[in-house]
Amino acid sequence: MVLASLEQYILLNSSEILSGIIKPLITEVLVNLYALYRGLAKITYQIPYSQDAENTLFHLVTEKGTEILSTRTHRTALKWLFQQERICKYLSSQILRWCRTCIVYGNQIVVCNDTETVSIKEIAELVASEDNYAAKLVVCLLRELLEENGHEDDIVLILNMTVSVITLFPAASGQLCLNGISLAIQNVYRYHSSYGEIFNANCQLFFTILQSVNSESLSDDEDWLAVATELMHYLISTITENGCTQEALLVMGILCLILHHSLHQVLLEASKTILLNTRLIALINKTIHDACLKGPALYDHDEATQTGECLIFCLLLNYFCLRSVHAVLPGIEDAQSLLDSENRNQQPFFYISIHCHDLCRLLHFGSTPVKLISSYCLLELFQRITEQKNKEPDKVKVKQNTHHIRSIISILQGSIFHSDIRVATNCAVCISMAVDWEQQVETINWYRLITEELVMTLAVSGRVSKSIMIHHKPAVEIAVLMLKQQQVPEWISNMFDDSCISGIIQNLSASNITCEMVMLFRELIRSGHLKNSKHIACLNQLFQACRKRVYSEDVKDDETEERKMVVFPDELGKVYEVIINLIAPESSLNEGLLEEIEVFCETLMESE
Template sequence: MKWRVYLMLSSLVEILLGNDAGQPIREVVSNLPTDPIDLLLLLGQKSSKNTFLDSCQCAVLLILYTSSLYDDRLADEKSMLASLEQYILVNSNDLLCGVVDPLKMTQLINLYGLSRAAAMMNHQIPYSPEAERILFHLLNETEWDLPSSRIHLESLKWLFQQEKISKPLSNQILKFCRSNSSNRNQIIVHGENNQTMNLQVISEMASSPDNYVARLSVCLLIQLLEEESQEHDIISLVKLLTMITNIFPSASDQLCLHGIGHAIRTLYHNSSCGSSPQVSMAMTYLMFNILQSVHPEALCHDEAWLAVTVKLMSSLIPTQSVKCWSGEGLRVVAIFCLILHQSTNKVLVEASKTIFYSTSLASTINSMIHAACSKGPSLLDCDEETSTGENLMFALLLFYFSLRSIHTVVPGTVDWKKILNPSNRMQPLSTVSIHCHDLCRLLHFGSPPVKLVASYCLLELITRLSEQRNTSHEELKSSMAYLTSIMVILKGLVFYSDVRVSTNCSLCLSVILGWEKVDMTGARVIAKNTWWRLIVEEMAVSLAAPSLASKSFINHHKPAVHVAVALLKLQKSPEWMRTVFDDPCISGIIKNLESKLLALNRILQECRKRLYTEDCQNDCSDEKLEKRTITADDLGEVCEYLIHVMSSTKSLDLDCGDLQTSKRLLEEIELFFKTSSTEDDR
């Protein structure tokens, strides 16, 4: 019966591990004990100069190894660990002085790692430091191949938690990179679900702080760069890290905390590989992935990223003579956008200054914008599919993120009024800048994507202008005719099909109208303009009798509300406002709202709760921005992602307002509930 069981077991091993894998069991089947406990006792004996006992122990290791891969246990973890340690201790001379069979090496690594992982979970299970020292010495001095081995997931995780074997583990990562890049077998892990340890498992470990995968990968990259290793190995490792950050974006935090910025700086400043187009492109993809997914807290080493930014800027300058960026140049611009975006969280500050204070970059963007604006109506044909349209989109995105960064990093240092003044166009620019009238031209003539990005740029710029005006208490020097020309463009887009564009334009109008509170000339111009009246009339109809409002306004009533409210706030409202908001209109609005009073109550209650319980400044930060990881090889995806980041970033001034605005809103809400309660009591 014992023979039959062991022979069946040997056949099962061959099915699971391959042909002839069960041969060690068949060779000693007559001498193997019946009791599994006796198998462990047999393993703990010294087999030096006893080939028969050594063969039996090989069979025992094979049985234990195969069963462990599928989470079957022949004994408890404590007995298993004690038996393995005894085997290592009594046979240490043979293990350290002789040539260890690769299969036996794999079995020992898997079984010992699995047993130690169990011991870590159960602190009552002791282990032998001497047995650990012997095995670690064996791992450090012996060649072994993890990528071609089968190993339990828990055992693998335990291995990568051991700092004492960092060198051999780094070698295993490099072997994995090579095997992964050549599409050979990857590390195979059999656990509860018989899963294969491919990139998914490596990525999961790299994203966790409880092991050394991320740290070893960064150190390995620095080592390869400093030793001028083969370019293929460097590219394979960089591509592996890029794929890891694609699968687990949180791995970017671990890579940054362990010095990936220093590794990138080493490439560009201390390695000849920095001049390789293939290595540079692979590193560009990795940088984009990291910067789009890393949390600000992990970007603590600004010096390394500053050096990287300077090097990237120098690589971008030669292409600027043709006033057009190549595909690689556009990826560098995208990286600059992400650096500027990160700087709004008070990190990468010096790197961001290098970008928005770059005169060569400012000159290039100015030339691109001038060339685009000179096209006039034909600019509509320059969409993101064309080289001109693609460069224009990235230039606008870089300008937007520069505006956000400058406001946070060096607040109050830029005179935004110069950008509003058309006479300053020929003056040299100290920062990356686009004038208001150029943005208006792009809004008017540009393709839909250009309109979208330009609208965000103009809104951010006008917000900064308004903030500076309110702080310095200085009126803008622009003429009413110039402001009117801007408002004409903005008014024409209030009903634009893309609600994001129409909302941005409406917000711009509301801010500009706020500037005219003390300007009677502006009030007279507004009073004579029928377009303003159309907006207010449509809004009034939509509130009083929604069924009578025009379809186009129903779809865009929210953007138009900003304009209507701004008109109502004017110190001298147009006379026609009283005609529009007459008694029948106001009665209709009140009657319409009465039917929705319950919903309105809920909205105001939520608003009040939010104002009381949340810090508006924290809520308006983009820390909760959804992390949407994309690949940097598709410039269309890169552009879409940057637009997503831009549209998800709220303006602190417009969305949150100051403390007085929040206080006044709370007072109005409380007054509404108090009045409603009084009416109900009656």
Template sequence: MTPSGAATHGYFCWNRGSKKATSNTAGDEDDDLRCCIQRVVCWNRPAKKLHPHRPVLEFDDQLHCLGFLLNSIKGAAAYIGDAVSLFLNLVNNLRLPSDEIRGEILFMLYKLSLLNATPWDNICDNDNVDLSAVGKSLLQLSLEVLLKTQNDAVRLNCIALLLALAKKEAFDILLLGDLSLIKSVEEEESSQTDDVPLNASIIVLFADAVKGSLLSTNLEVQTGTLDLIFHFLSSDANICVVLQTLIDENVADYVFEVLRLSGNNDPLVISSIQVLSLLATSEEMFKEKLAIGFSTLLPVLHYVTEIPFHPVQSQVLRLVWICIANCSGILSLSQEEQIACTLTLILRRNDSGELGMCSETFALVCSILIEIMRSPSAHDIQKLPSLIEEASKHAISSTLPHAYDSAFLVPHSLRLLKEALIFCLEGNTDKISVKKDLEDSVIEICGTYLLHWLETAVVDGNDDETLGEILQIFHIILSSTCHNKQLKFAEMLASSSWFSLSFGFMGLFPTDHVKSVVYLITSSIVDKILGCKYGETIRDAYVYLPSDPTELVYLLGQCSSEDFNLASCQCAILVILYACSFYNERLVADSQLLSSVEQYILLNGGKFPYEIAGSVMLTLLVHLYAFVRGISFGCTIQHSPEAERTLFHVMACKEWDLLFIRVHPIALKWLFQKVELLEPLSFQMLNFCRTFCEDRTVVLLNSSQLVDIKMVAELVFSGETSLSSLLVSLLNQIIKDGTEDEVFSVVNVIAEILVISPCSSSHFTSSGVIDAVGSIYCSPYSSRIKTVCSLLIFNILYSASALTVYWEDEWLALTMKLLEYFNSSLDYTSSDQEQKILIGIFCLILHHSASKVLIEPAKAIILNKPLVSLTDGIIQEACAKGPSLLQYNQETDFGGFMILILQLMFFSLRSLHAILDPSIDWQEFLQHSDNTQFFSVVGIPCHDLCRLMHFGPYPVKLIASQCLLELLTRISDQRSYLNAELRCSAQYMKSIIAVIEGLVLSQDSRVAENCGSCLSMILGWEKFGSQENMVGRESKWSRLIMEEFAVALTAPGLTSKSFSNQQKIASNIAVSLLKLSQVPEWLTSLFDSSLISGVVGNLSARNVTADIVKLFSELMTKKYLTQEHIVSLHNLFQSAEDRSMRGVVLSRSCRSKRQKKRWQGAPTKCVLCSLASC
């Protein structure tokens, strides 16, 4: 700040009108300076002795001269003989009314202060000077000048003087000094008549004086005034009176106004914030002013946060924090959101390294965000959860991984994270759901940064304060979030070696607080991963539990029959050890663990104090012992047979529940391997079956692990346990002695096991499940049980292996019972699921019989007269419906049942070929009579199949066409073998061919392929000397198909879309027609030379197929090809052969690298080679 005085005037001379000052020598200047000073000092004697008419202008000139000399000559103070007198006279003349003179005097006083020419600079030489009186007079007169003047130059000089003297502590005794000194000064002032103490009145005067300067338009004046206020408030003395007075006199309002109008002028912002920060030290008095001016702080907050390490960044944040903490209600939602957004941006830029910040700034940012989350309106800020999510993530990631460099900041970032978690869990259900992403983010941070810190803490020995904060956050998650998140978080901690880490914490920080917190977290984890509130045992006994795992295991091996505290500790130890087993944690060696558990069994015998739930703890003991024995199986670890017998006896005599606790697969496997435990385990499995029927997912309460059907299925599939035999034995037992619900539950479980693990069927069949289930059909059980049994049998047959169907006698007996039950309860007009399953069982038996197994059960089905009569009746009824049959699809009762009967027909035809082929005259299926004819076996004539193919819906067409193809294949094979003539009429064959030809163009490729194969087969019957060749030659449909085929070969773009998928079928029909002894004339005219040339022209190495090759082979055999055609085809097929060879090499390369199947083009290559060589 540059004061305005003589040095700043645009004019100055020694003697007005004279210009000879520049020629003076140095000696003359010294004389002139002394002379000038003497005149000024002489003129400035006490005001009462002044001549009343002495012109003021003369004194003004002298002040100009002296000011210039002091400002321009180095060491000018040395020429002042009596500087104190000069200083006192100048102070006295501040009473003069002229603003200009007072400005010059203030400038002179300021320069003297800078030159150390004040009474306070030479205290030893001024014993007769009352510094207090001088200071009081100077301060009061200066403040009066500052109060009254409107001249910014005078204000600037006054402020500069006050700042300079304040630094010399000239006013401390008046404003901020010892009260006893102030009183002594006040007592000497007899002229003071007001009741207000002197220093208080001066402070009021000071407050009034600075207001005008604060409102000045001169930035230098405003900045100097703020610096003056800051200096007075920065004194080390007691400033409560000053703070109170300045606040009461509304100085803070003026400072806020300066800040509002500052336009982010940096010096003004810095000075204003420094003053407000000092005023804020008196929070109770200042908070009202701060609340009023808070809106002014928001743009300033945004401004200072944009600048790295801004000088007043932390002060602005502290002001914001004070306001939010004390006056949160005055903030609007938009203001709180704006602040949170700004602070989040700070943390983001700090984390990325774009913007640094000091430790105090970081701590304040976290504190402000915490206060915002604690405000009553925080839950109504829509964007706040997402802002807090980002802020907490950046705060943690910028501090916790660098804990050594940010030790002071870590607690603040953790508190922010904890408050964010609490914020998520507060409010009503709707508000909590909105904050789900924030909650998930906090949990994710805990699983990454916080858990990693815990892992390094054991190694590096970090502070226990941070450990406590982290564990507190973990406890909130485990106790207050939703069940699924608690479960997931507990699993995450447990799978991260929590139990080993926990003992590391207790060893590293051996305090009761750390021990209690660690065991509290452990108990919460156990509650989630084991269920049944097993963690309660740890919470009850943690005071007595040791912090060392070796001591823990040692306590387990002690006798606790008469020591309840020890018994409680042992229960807690069992819980901890069993929980460790699920995550492959070993607190001690396996041999030591087994020894301690066995010793516990021998000494305590499964006896638990009355206060402890015996069945719960016995269940846990059983599973822990089974797990330890399971992991030691096959090892050299010795076990105690006595301890085993003791535990088995307790299991047989006392109550325990297999489903009451999370079960380790190793423990469960070991239990079911023990033959001695079959009786108690049978009871447990019966309970399991009951529970499974009540809830098909057997879930333990508050447990993350299912004692579920999948685990049981895996044990059965492994074949290493006696579980399948146990279930079958249990089924036989309850069929005799149990209730219907128990039978249903066991059968249901076995059926579900086969659904999950079909390959387990062999284990059940070898255990006698077929006989057990068969006995159910002979008993008066409800259809519910029999339906489940049927489903069980279906699954066994569906997944049957050679061992499954080995027991043919058992399957025959079961088949007879099923046929009897089926025939007695049949009603195809109903949608009974049981009947459909039974038909499926019959189909599977017939399917297996085609592989020469289950032959006798298949014969029983095929030759069953009621079943034959039923199938004939259903087919006849379906055929009688005519065109209306299209409406009976699988969605209708009759349509669905008819489709099942057709499937049974198909498998019956295949089975007949396998087991009764010599006894069957297949041409009987080609005979037709007006009278309904019943077969002696389950079968269907060809004409009925044609009716169903013609009128039926798509599923019926598909199955019927498959049956017809099977029948025609069998007829062809038998005629070929016996060289027999066809016994049916030409008209009969003509009707069959008509139906088949009509479906060759079917949109369904499978139906079309079946019909094409049937037509090709019938055309091939000419070699037996029958008249069916005439039927084929005269067929208009065949001609239409060939014409479409010709168009597809010569002009693919002109053929219909539906026909493009049937070219293979048409090609086979064409080959069959060409093989006739007398090729139809229309076919000869169709495949003329020009057509063949067009076809050859359209062929390329890319589109040559085996069917095309067969067609041209037959055309060549029939001499339809010219020499030109053969040469063109030779070149074409040679190119195709080269391409196919490259395909073989590529296929082999892919097979070796990707383990693909062998390329399927080799057979085609052979045909190509043979044709190309012709």
């Protein structure tokens, strides 16, 4: 009824409307009302409408310059307008006009008056949605500005607006990719200087897309390959001429994200370009070599120094190369060669990689961030060697490097008490794998000391908090290592007697159980040190309660996932945090805990 009245008004007053006799404010209200009721009709049920009235309204909108985004518009009306392909060109100009009015030049968005204009959140919601042309309009607008030599300020405004859209609604990145944002990003790098605000804003957009998009949306590999090639050229030339600038390090962060997506079988060609670039390989090798030569003085080169920043991002890039190479170039990886001492000074590798010896030096002498990433690199390398050893035991001859492996273990032992629990845990896991290769345990008294301290803390401390459990994760890894030996040391039986195990179980709760603790009890059962039926019953009850807690937390996480914001990469510290979270995501902790509980149950059934 209302829609029919609006159509009748439009048709009866079309000449006055088009001639401009009716005031602009009334015209804007008319457009908003018409769009609202057309949108409501589409949501509820389809009703007949006048094509003549629609044509008149669209003519009014496009020819008379009716401001759509400069006034408060109902979301339903706004969505309906952005669903109309006939006025896409006009909507595109409205987006640019809105950006000029409401976005401060730079990284921060300022809405002029939230009660009078469409908000950035409403635009972001449209871009993230699949049922309108907003994402396509943003991409086309950017490409149009580039192809028609648009004003640089306008290009920066659109780039910054797009980043802000993604930070509000991460799903928008997928829609932008599906609508060809890769070609627009490529054209920015191609048509504009590698230095300046446009380049930096484009890098921020690219980084934001890669950190938020689902890998399956990255389908146009050729465009991303061209972008990766442009970035590689920029990175190498910049570091060669000016050192590790902030922009160069942001580009290295982008390369890390490209390699990360290659694990899902996308951006493969772009990843190959990164992995096999000889100039980049030489640049990273030189950076690592210079850092290793500093010895103890390397500790002073932390993230606050240019040398430290460059080293940190080179290590991050190396980590993702280690993960990516087996997915991108299957069969080419030879992780053991990075362990062999005699290969260190021979022919350099033809893909980005850092020798184990150098990683150990960085772990020993580096600052805390350098130690952290070096430990992750070593952990990834050791896991690859272990996988190769398990698949092809005849080809992987780790025992030939016994002396070298023992020296590596010594370095790892020195970091097992590091204040950053991630460094300590990574080193403990590496020790476990290295001892397994060697099949012989050295420094047994040192391992005994660690295990004794662990048992005393867990069994005597009364109510053990989750933080204490996390603090002892490296020690639990060492205890598990001892229990896995073919000949378990005799002192293990004395430490893990019934009274000790009872004390540990009493201090456990559903909220403080960690993966490592479940692993410890699993190995105690497997090795025959945990046989008491009451203890096993208590553990089953605890693990069942732990499952319930994890499931309830996962439900809450799913409910809040859409409200999570993407990090805006305007500072290198934020870029670093994004990449570190990819290496060790917090969300994977609960998943690993559930898996360990399942393995525990299987081990328990087998022992019975």
